[in-house]
Structures are given as structure tokens and as C-alpha cells.
Amino acid sequence: MRVLVVDSDRSNGNTLSAQLKRHGYDVEICATGAEALEKHAKFDLVLIDLLLPDIDGLEVCRTVRANSDIPIIAFTDAGMKLDRILCLQAGCDDCMAKPYGFRELLARIDAVLRRSRPVTxxxxxxxxxxxxxxxxxxxxxxxxxxxxxxxxxxxxxxxxxxxxxxxxxxxxxxxxxxxxxxxxxxxxxxxxxxxxxxxxxxxxxxxxxxxxxxxxxxxxxxxxxxx
CATH class of the missing domain: 1.10.10.10 (Winged helix-like DNA-binding domain superfamily/Winged helix DNA-binding domain)
Structure with missing residues (x-):
């Protein structure tokens, strides 16, 4: 399972990547929206922090969804309820407020991947x-x-x-x-x-x-x- 982690904070990205790798995921990190748009087609799942330095994170999600059915889970700051609504409207499969628990993230990844596969x-x-x-x-x-x-x-x-x-x-x-x-x-x-x-x-x-x-x-x- 290949996962693209999109996070402008390299420390956060490295921490999340290490946790995912310990659970068997093949992970690559990128720090900008432009990189995410260039690379996402090679992956099975995108985990994206909306705070990006070049392109608005919501716009990245909309563009990815317009061209792909890849599952997307977005991260937003706590208390930004409107951002979570906008995430879903932009085509994200789920949205989590920071800080989040890693076990909850794993559960949400499993749920999103189950929904992305047809019953047939x-x-x-x-x-x-x-x-x-x-x-x-x-x-x-x-x-x-x-x-x-x-x-x-x-x-x-x-x-x-x-x-x-x-x-x-x-x-x-x-x-x-x-x-x-x-x-x-x-x-x-x-x-x-x-x-x-x-x-x-x-x-x-x-x-x-x-x-x-x-x-x-x-x-x-x-x-x-x-x-």
C-alpha cells in the first residue's frame, strides 16, 4: 500500500511517515501542493495537511479529485469546523482535526479504503x-x-x-x-x-x-x- 504524505512541516511528515512504515505502509513525503499534484497518481492513498506554502490545500484536493478516485484524508487545525466541511465538499473522503491520535488515523484509513473498494x-x-x-x-x-x-x-x-x-x-x-x-x-x-x-x-x-x-x-x- 503506497501512501503519499503531503505536509509542509518536515518534522511532522517524518514522524507520520515513520509511524506508517512501522505498520507496513510504503510512504513518500512531499512538502508542496505542486509536488502532490505531480505525484499523487502513483499512490493508493493521500494524507494531506491543508497548510501548504504554494497552493491552497483545498484546491489541491479539488484538483486531485477531478482527475482521480484516490482516497484522500485531510488534516486541519482544531476548531476549524468550516475547513472540515469544505474538505468534504472538495472531494476528501475524510478530514481530521489536529492534533489527532495515530490509532484513530489507522482506523479511519481502514474505513476509507474499505469504502473505496466495491463490494463486487x-x-x-x-x-x-x-x-x-x-x-x-x-x-x-x-x-x-x-x-x-x-x-x-x-x-x-x-x-x-x-x-x-x-x-x-x-x-x-x-x-x-x-x-x-x-x-x-x-x-x-x-x-x-x-x-x-x-x-x-x-x-x-x-x-x-x-x-x-x-x-x-x-x-x-x-x-x-x-x-
Whole structure:
């Protein structure tokens, strides 16, 4: 699980990073909103302090949410009730007042991650899927190509697992939005949703080293390929 900690206070960021690493998280720290916007797509979770030196923290959250479904937990000063409301309106999944307890933060991270995974994706975890030289293990959520571990984000894994579970099926954008992102089954993806799918497909292809792993069926959707 890759976590991006965004905090202009290096001491606070280092402390939080060390605590998260002790609980098994892979953590990177950045100190500015510009860095957060540049790097967030590589992570599974963003923890952001709203007090940033360059870009308003709420604006960072809005921009991230407009381009990604990555879970976001924001931190604000105690007593700033309006900021907490604005955080949720800006697309954050949760907001915590400082100072906060680390155990509570861990509980909130677990809750946010549970909500970010559709029930359909959680309920069918079974045997690993072997697809040529590709192995997808839903129990450990690991993907290996020729034995080499491939680092995928939460949604990238869910997308690849969905396609590989039914490798001969052409999956429509609407069905992928329902299965991976939890949209209603009859939801017709708009422009932003379609870009989200395209971005994740492109990222998976890149990490697997070939565009042939996921085939685009023009006007319909995507299906699993083979390399």
C-alpha cells in the first residue's frame, strides 16, 4: 500500500511517515501542493495537511479529485469546523482535526479504503489467476510477470483482475465503472469517468511493459490480451 504524505512541516511528515512504515505502509513525503499534484497518481492513498506554502490545500484536493478516485484524508487545525466541511465538499473522503491520535488515523484509513473498494470486487477473492506469464493473486493483491512483482495501485489491480477474470469477454466502460469504481450498473460513463478508465488502462499497460496485455475494442470497451 503506497501512501503519499503531503505536509509542509518536515518534522511532522517524518514522524507520520515513520509511524506508517512501522505498520507496513510504503510512504513518500512531499512538502508542496505542486509536488502532490505531480505525484499523487502513483499512490493508493493521500494524507494531506491543508497548510501548504504554494497552493491552497483545498484546491489541491479539488484538483486531485477531478482527475482521480484516490482516497484522500485531510488534516486541519482544531476548531476549524468550516475547513472540515469544505474538505468534504472538495472531494476528501475524510478530514481530521489536529492534533489527532495515530490509532484513530489507522482506523479511519481502514474505513476509507474499505469504502473505496466495491463490494463486487471484495466478494470474489479466490484462487490466483494465471494468464500466460502473468499471475494475479486476489488474496495477497499481488501481480507478478515472469515472477517479477509488479507494483499496481488499488484500482489498477481491481481493473486488471476484472479483465483477467473473464479474459474472453469484452468489458464495456459502464461495466468496468460498476465493477471497479462502484458506479450504478446502468451508469453511462461521462467524459471524466472515461478519462479515468483510460488513465488506469494506460498505467497498467505501461507497468506490464506492453500495450498488448489490454486490448481496446473500439466503440465497445476492453478485453484481456496476451503477450
Amino acid at each position: 470486487a471484495r466478494s470474489t477473492r479466490a484462487a490466483a489467476i494465471a494468464h500466460g506469464s502473468l499471475c494475479i493473486d486476489p488474496e495477497t493483491r499481488e501481480v507478478r510477470l515472469n515472477g517479477r512483482l509488479i507494483g499496481l495501485t488499488l484500482k489498477e489491480f481491481d481493473l486488471l483482475h476484472r479483465l483477467a477474470s473473464e479474459p474472453h469477454t469484452v468489458h464495456s466502460r459502464a461495466s468496468l465503472m460498476a465493477a471497479v469504481w462502484g458506479f450504478p450498473g446502468r451508469h453511462v460513463p461521462g467524459g471524466r469517468a472515461s478519462r479515468t478508465i483510460d488513465t488506469h488502462v494506460s498505467a497498467v499497460r505501461s507497468k506490464l511493459g506492453s500495450p498488448d496485455w489490454i486490448i481496446t475494442v473500439r466503440g465497445v470497451g476492453f478485453r484481456m490480451g496476451r503477450v
